[in-house]
Amino acid sequence: MNELLELLVVVLMIAGMVALAARQVNRLAWYIENALSLVSASLILFAMLLVSAEVISRKFLNAPIHGQLELGELLMPPIIFLAIAYTQSTGGHVRMTIVIDRLAPTWRHVAEIVVKLLAIAVYAVLCYYSAKFAYRTWLFDDVTMSPPYFVIWPSAIMVPIGLFLVTLRVYLEVLHLLFPKLLPATEPGLASASTAE
Numbered sequence: 001m002n003e004l005l006e007l008l009v010v011v012l013m014i015a016g017m018v019a020l021a022a023r024q025v026n027r028l029a030w031y032i033e034n035a036l037s038l039v040s041a042s043l044i045l046f047a048m049l050l051v052s053a054e055v056i057s058r059k060f061l062n063a064p065i066h067g068q069l070e071l072g073e074l075l076m077p078p079i080i081f082l083a084i085a086y087t088q089s090t091g092g093h094v095r096m097t098i099v100i101d102r103l104a105p106t107w108r109h110v111a112e113i114v115v116k117l118l119a120i121a122v123y124a125v126l127c128y129y130s131a132k133f134a135y136r137t138w139l140f141d142d143v144t145m146s147p148p149y150f151v152i153w154p155s156a157i158m159v160p161i162g163l164f165l166v167t168l169r170v171y172l173e174v175l176h177l178l179f180p181k182l183l184p185a186t187e188p189g190l191a192s193a194s195t196a197e
Contacts, residue, residue, distance in 0.1 A: 004125070011124050015171060022183045026172050030089065030189040033165060037086035040079050047075045070144040074155040081162025085169045089189035109177065116174045120167055127163035134160060 018025050054068040087093055100111050134156035136142075143149040169189065176183040176190050183190065 003128075007124060007128050011120070018168065018171060019175060022172065022175050023187065025168070026183060026187050026189055029085070029165065029168055029172065033086040033089055033169070033189065036082040036162075036165070040083035040086075043075050043079050043082075047072055047079065067144075067148040067150065070146065070148075070150055074144070074150055074152065077155045077162075078158040081158050084162045085165035088166050088169045088173075113174055113177050116170050116177070119170050120174070123163050123167040123170065127160045127167060130156070130163060131160035 050065070050068055051072065054065040058064040100108055100115075103111055134153055137151075137156045138153035142152045144152065172183065173190060176185065176187075
């Protein structure tokens with residue numbers, strides 16, 4: 001329980017610092033999200049080419065690419081988590097708004113803020129524990145189970161990085177909903193917050 005209280009204090013301190021420089025943080029986050037989304041898309045292309053090369057090599061040369069399956073598994077976390085904040089900033093995540101859409105505009109606004117605050121809490125906890133896991137894999141130099149042995153930590157560290165960025169993005173959306181003049185809808189990366197209004 002002490003761990004979660006410490007995490008709450010850290011989250012509140014970061015939230016305070018971000019609120020003081022919301023516009024600058026929002027622009028920086030937008031550029032980072034775009035760059036990481038491009039990395040994620042490049043990894044998707046690489047994974048597709050790797051699988052195609054493995055299939056062709058296995059079929060026509062009778063020589064499978066060793067480690068292709070393990071490498072493909074290690075590519076999944078970066079592919080997903082490096083693009084998660086960008087997807088949030090463009091409003092691309094699937095939303096279920098059956099209840100929220102039926103509320104009056106004021107209550108809808110309040111509900112959006114509450115839902116985003118709950119999302120921040122969940123993302124922050126997931127970010128913390130995934131960072132602990134990534135640190136443990138680095139500390140023990142953990143590798144895949146079959147040869148060729150790939151180290152796991154570079155893939156594992158992408159999870160807390162992506163979760164930190166999506167937590168930051170959702171918090172910026174909360175700031176936009178609470179203080180539209182501080183962070184207007186014209187700022188980049190606030191598409192999902194703007195559509196909620």
